[in-house]
Amino acid sequence: MLIVNKMEYNAKQLQIINVAERLFAGKGFSGTSIRDIAHEADINVSMISYYFGSKEKLIEALFEVRSVESTTRLETIIANDDLTPIQKVFILIDSAIDRLMGNQSFHNIMLREQLSGEDRTQVISDLIFDLKLKNWKGLDTIIKEGQNNGHFREDIDVLLLSATLYGTVNQVITTQSFFRKINNLEHLTQEEFEKDLKLKLSKHLKSIFKATVAYETIE
Amino acid sequence: MLIVNKMEYNAKQLQIINVAERLFAGKGFSGTSIRDIAHEADINVSMISYYFGSKEKLIEALFEVRSVESTTRLETIIANDDLTPIQKVFILIDSAIDRLMGNQSFHNIMLREQLSGEDRTQVISDLIFDLKLKNWKGLDTIIKEGQNNGHFREDIDVLLLSATLYGTVNQVITTQSFFRKINNLEHLTQEEFEKDLKLKLSKHLKSIFKATVAYETIE
DNA sequence: ATAAACTAAACAAACGTTTGATTTATTCAA
DNA sequence: TTGAATAAATCAAACGTTTGTTTAGTTTAT
Incomplete structure (x- = not known):
């Protein structure tokens, strides 16, 4: 398992981290x-250098954080035991959308790091691997639960399904200006547009997941 | 519409472009x-500089090309008039998979450029926009054809659907080493692994698209 | 009085690009 | 076909910036 550096950062360090996040996201x-x-x-x-040691350590x-x-x-x-598997899947979808859309800068940086051929540092690779593993295991646990209950199909490739979830959300985020142009939503504010986008994305993915994992119309 | 620079490049220039493509993909x-x-x-x-003028012009x-x-x-x-809409959708899916997996370096670079906040040059932005537009219009034309024939649903968000197509493929490509590890396919060669991946991806996406666009099991 | 926070300046290395000279190819009249 | 003339291709070296980092000194807080 991953050993997380329990370093604490003061206000000035967090300020630097926030600025760095925005700039790394925009310019790499x-x-x-x-x-x-x-x-x-x-x-x-x-x-x-004084606070982090180096530029590399800063991105680490x-x-x-x-x-x-x-x-x-x-x-x-x-x-949560009160929820049915399909309800959990739906919450997982909304959670993923909120998480990725709410931290666009950081996820932009993470996508860039994944595109990098040679890893910048082992620390970052490990953290990304750990996140991917948790995301996959989270979905996998829910799917297996639904299969045990007899509500979900048996032939589900959870890895591909999570690729569809996170891939679709990433694709929508990175091409949101294209979305805006094509859908004639350029009159909306960024906030209004994001709200609209989240809603459509949520419906779209839930519909796909329902049709893919569940035997028939349930819940 | 986009004006394409009809510049021709000699063997040496193409050699430089090929090397640059590989390195840009790996290190940005x-x-x-x-x-x-x-x-x-x-x-x-x-x-x-002699052949292209500058580093910027090289990536352009x-x-x-x-x-x-x-x-x-x-x-x-x-x-092709001999194909039904759903057949066309399936061919479009396989075509997208082949195209993205067959030119991983270039698509890696294109993904990076899309992640960039400020555009590097207008030329690149225009080319990317043009590609996205063609991909979307291609799917849109087929979907509309299926709707006119009465085989496809009316409430299809083509933009989100194409986001799922290209997003899923991109996600699978960028996380293929994770796929390999989780699925215990590390004994396969890269070629064997890609073949296996293409097949699974194709089935996965076709199943999703069928369930999303078609009223019921057809053809 | 000790430590932490902060600064301007300097550092060597790496960057993209240009220069000026040299080699290789092409052109074309003799 | 030859050989001088012109153009294209290639090179090592240098250009001025920008890069990440360090130094040495000053200010602020404990």
């Missing part, structure tokens, strides 16, 4: 200089 | 130096 890790970050965060360039710190923030959600969904 | 545009490219392509650094040339290569497929599928 290599495309962002520590002078960019220092300027935007209104600090001296040397403070980044970013991953550590953001990773722990998104690991606690799944467990609570699965543990 | 900013993360790849022209000295990296020159070294791998076994040429002098100045040849890149890469996009121009690879874009024209993948625009002609869709039209031929749609134009």
Whole structure:
């Protein structure tokens, strides 16, 4: 299992991390200089080395902070005994949409890291692997529960199904300006647009999942 | 409509483009130096400026070359009158899988560019927009055809459906090492693994699309 | 008085690009 | 076909910036 660095970060460090997150998301890790970050965060360039040691360690710190923030959600969904498997699946979908759309900058960076051929650091690779594993196991547990109850099909490829879930959400997020243009929603504010998008995405994915995992119309 | 630069590239230029494609995919545009490219392509650094003008123009040339290569497929599928709409959808799915898995480096770069906040150049943005538009219109045409024939549902969000198609394929490609580990397929060669992956992905997406667009089990 | 926070300046290395010279190819009249 | 003339291709070296990091000194807090 993964050993998480229990380092705590003070307000200034978190401020730097937040700025770095925004810039890394927009211009990539290599495309962002520590002078960019220092300027935007209104600090001296040397403070980044002073607080984090290096630029590499800074992105590691970013991953550590953001990773722990998104690991606690799944467990609570699965543990809830009052919900049927299909209800849990639906909540999992909405949870994934909220999580990915609510932390677009960080997930943008994570997508970039996954696209990288050589891993930047083992720390980041491990954290990403751990997140993927938890996401997959979360869905897998729910699916198996539904199969044991006899409500879900037996021939479900959970790995591909979670690829459809996270892939669809990622695709929608990265091409949202295209969505906006094609659907003639350019008059909406970003907030209104995101709300509309979340709703459509939720319906779309729930419909797909229902048709894929459940035998017939249930619930 | 988009004006495509009809520039022709000689063998040496194409060699540079191929090396650049591989390195950009692995380390990103900013993360790849022209000295990296020159070294791998076994040429002098100045040849890149000599042939393309700049590093920026090099990636533009890469996009121009690879874009024209993948625009002609869709039209031929749609134009075929011997196929039913659902058959066309299935061929579209397999075509997308083949295209994305067959040009992983270029699509890796394209994904990175889409993640970029500020566009690197208008040329690249236009080419990506044009590709997305064609992909969407291709699916839209087929869906509308199926709706006119009465075989397809009326309430289909084609934009979300194409997001599921391309998003799922992208997700599978970027996380294929995770797939391999979880499915215990590490003994297979890359070629064998990709073949297996393509097959599973094809079945998965066809099953989803069938359930989503068609009224009931047809053909 | 000790430690932490912060700064301007300097550092060497790497960056994309340009220069000027040299080699290789092509052109074309003799 | 030859050979000078022109163009294209290639090269090592240097250009001025920008890069991440360190240093040495100053300010602020404990």
